[in-house]
Amino acid sequence: MYSGLAAQYHLHDPVERALLPQGRFDVPLTVSDAMFAADGSLAFDDNSQSGLWGDVILVNGSPWPVMKVQRRIYRFRLLNASISRSYRFSLSTKDPVTVVATDGGLMPVSQQVSSWRHGSAERYEVLIDFSKYLSGTRIELRNQSNKNNVDYDFTNRVMAFDVTEEPVNIADPSWRTIPTLLASSTAMDLKAGQALKTRTMRVKRDNGRWTIAGTTWEEVVNSNYQKVIADPDLDDVEIWQIENSSGGWFHPVHIHLVDFQILSRNGKPPFPYERGPKDVVYVGEDETVRLLMKFEHHRGKYMVHCHNLPHEDHDMMAQFSVGLKKGDIDPNDPITAAPAHFEPD
Template sequence: MAVSRRDVFKLGGLAAAGAAGLALPWGAGVSASSASLLPTSKMPKVFAAPFTRLGVLTPTVGTDADGPFDEYHIKAVPGLAGIVPGLQTPVLGYDGLVPAKRIDVQQGRRIKMTMYNNLPPAHPTFGTPMGISTHLHGSASLPQYDGYASDVTAPGQKKTYQYPNFQNARTLWYHDHGVHYTAQNAYSGLASQYHLHDPQEQALLPQGEFDVAVTLSDMMFAANGSQMYDDRSHSGLWGDVILANGTPWPVMKVKKRVYRFRFLNASISRSYRPTTSPAAPMYMVATDGGLMPKSQQVTSWRHGSAERYEVLIDFRNFKAGQRIELRNLSNPNNRDYDFTGKIMAFDVVDDPFDKNDPTSSTIPGTLNPGNEVMNLVDTGRFKVRNIRVQRDDTTNEWNLNGESWHDVVDSGYKKVLADPNLGDTEVWEIQNNSGGWFHPVHIHLIDFKILSRNGRAPFNYELGPKDVVYVGEGETVKVIMKFGPHKGKYMVHCHNLPHEDHDMMHQFSVGLKESDLDDNDPIWADPPTPI
């Protein structure tokens, strides 16, 4: 069932009068002082808490007929997070943690991850159903292990996912993808990073202490410290508290050297435009699908939900004791509040480090010129698909080319948006004429190259392999992709999660005819089992 704003207030123990705090008009660049109903004394303070690094999960080692693999057992359970001073916020966490621990793996090392749904039947705060589906975003997984939205693991069930990790190094993330309630589940904490390493990336970019994962999210809070959820008739949710790795506006101590930051936007709707003040030299070195052909110097970048950008920030020329703020310039059609223009801060310290490490003082120019995706060229001979991201003003639902996930389900999961053969290359033109919304469009299975925006060159920071593309207001974005390495059905959807849930999600099939027996059926090939 859908949860109304009134139901959220009841569940949060709030008076109906509190609703006035959310009654803001829609429009580009909308601002207000706050959305949370916290008393001033409880509102998290900007730059008051230390930055916390993501923990790393330790696997056990297993062996099967294909050789060794890393094995993880993770439980999705309710937890408590100390985000608001003096209060506990009920959350959903992998192993009860928000933020959850990340996974690190070397290229070629397989992983088997068993996800246990130990959640109650209904969300403790919002009352929504608690079926889950775990998607490793950025992985070329088989369909039955891809977190297909309708492949739902119910409370009391478990599912073992298999990840091949044959792709080049990249920042991935695993998050919930349960049909119709992805937004509530991810907002409540079911998300974390997953780092795939390879020798090329390890030789070029900072590692260990100087390879820093930063997961960005935003929340709004009820007076008792619980989360508030208002997606404004499925338009999106924009919180007034910005979190980096689960901490509001944290401060990180940095040494006088080059750092690598893996920025993931895990906000369910908000986009960011990060910049530094005072300006620090910044270089984009990797996008969703890994290393760019060449590094690109940037002063800011537009960062939509689910996109990952890896940035080198050079602190060498700052003095010890100096503070550099990571600010948010925002983008049209976000909802901004008093402090959403700030993200986190860096305080420079004069602590020692290994100056013989070449990555401490080097900004590599050439990174991965041989990337197959980035070497795709539109010859004019490839099939062109036109994809329209739209809103139906009658049903108040979102769709792709006039069709929604409801249509896919009603067809018995046969209806597809595209049906390329295995190994085909296609060009997709994604058009946004939906009015006052931007759409981060995610295509599962493959990486793609952005060819153009409204006929012009892509932004320099997105000149790398992508799996999410920010399609701004009035934009037509052209992308090129090669389909493989697996046959089967995969999803394409908007990653503004209230849009995805209502109901801006479709599927495409690779190498399948309608009459074919699908050995990798995403729902039935390897279904969940009882715990």
């Protein structure tokens, strides 16, 4: 991923087509950072497995790009593809953006924010209204950073938008529409009272190794892939409480299979911009988050890991099972589920 193997594919449906800008006004922004050696090759230093912080910010692979925009609303799909860095994005004008979707799709209600904290692998979709700026104006997307990142002279800058005189097609109502009500989803319709169980998991560095829920991936391998940190039945609803008692690290924790609803962070409501279906949660310094999720559609074993990739690689990854009893054959085992077979002509 550090070498650039990260991209977006976009899913469309009639609901978002009716609500949000489409086509050239629906723009992927994949943000990452890198450090380069004198000969232009990528350099790598993971600071004793704590993380890599580059001094160059890339958007869709280009350093600090500039995009020409019309005087209308644009939809940007922001993915943080940095292997460690987290961002706090804001506009140079201090104007708010409107968040319309999170990792798992549209939020129930759009949210206006003047900045947002964005960890690795999180996705936020935002609307920026350029109609209020005169042509010739430059608006910058900036990074105010967060605790425990390593910042350099220009890591506070991400990209810029130059407002042009290109005529706006006002027959397309999305040019100036900021929708409020968006869409429901399984995760956001869940109620905490439906949960059958609450599980508590700690994320911490233990004897120099990154652990999650008291385990490492090596322990999973050594168990012949039998060790699981949770074993909900199919269609069970659970609360997972993830605790980071360190002031020295943040962890973007990614749970496979499910989308979840963030119930609380340190006992308070989640930030406005994260009130949508999520599959990565920023577990900041000294933060405890409570997540509500339903394990539906698929039985099998799924991973949960930190998305700071040096943390994940050393060795902050575990697995949980869904709908499997002890000793059951995993129907989705990647080795045996779909064995290769020969089809003669």
